[in-house]
Amino acid sequence: AFEKDGIIVxxxxxxxxxxxxxxxxLQQFMVDExxxxxxxxxxxxxxxxxxxxxxxxxDHVELCVKKTDTEAIRLYEKHGFVxxxxxxxxxxxxxxxxxxxxxxxxx
Numbered sequence: 001a002f003e004k005d006g007i008i009v010x011x012x013x014x015x016x017x018x019x020x021x022x023x024x025x026l027q028q029f030m031v032d033e034x035x036x037x038x039x040x041x042x043x044x045x046x047x048x049x050x051x052x053x054x055x056x057x058x059d060h061v062e063l064c065v066k067k068t069d070t071e072a073i074r075l076y077e078k079h080g081f082v083x084x085x086x087x088x089x090x091x092x093x094x095x096x097x098x099x100x101x102x103x104x105x106x107x
Contacts, residue, residue, distance in 0.1 A: 002044040009035040010044055016057065024052055026063040037071075045079050053101045061099045064091060073097075 001008045010031035017023050026048070031041040052061060062084060065072050076097050084098040 002040065002047075004035070004040065008032075009040050012044060012048060014048060014052065014061070023058040024061040026061050029063070041075055042078065045075065049079060049099065049101065059101055061101065063097050064088065064094045065097060067093055067095050 001011045003009055011028055012026065012030075013028040015025050015027060017025055029041075029045070031044075049061065052058075061081075063076065063081065065076065067073075073095065076099070079099065081097040081099040084096045086096040088094060088096060
């Protein structure tokens with residue numbers, strides 16, 4: 001969870017893939033509606049990415065977002081996420097995105 005002045009304004013869950021391809025998976029990244037468009041999500045996402053870069057367990061983070069959620073997609077793109085090209089047959093209305101944590105990560 002992330003908070004402002006003791007009030008939880010959002011949550012995020014990062015898990016590690018334990019099978020191929022190894023990497024981080026960002027799930028449940030949510031900002032309370034009344035705190036959206038105020039920079040909290042961007043700050044939280046940057047802190048998460050910085051922490052994962054410090055951990056250095058894996059070289060990338062993946063996530064899934066609804067194709068119609070253009071604000072979220074712009075936020076993710078601002079922080080280096082791109083379309084991974086993967087299409088999940090169970091979630092045809094979603095976009096899978098990936099962010100490489102290090103300049104030398106293979107693409």
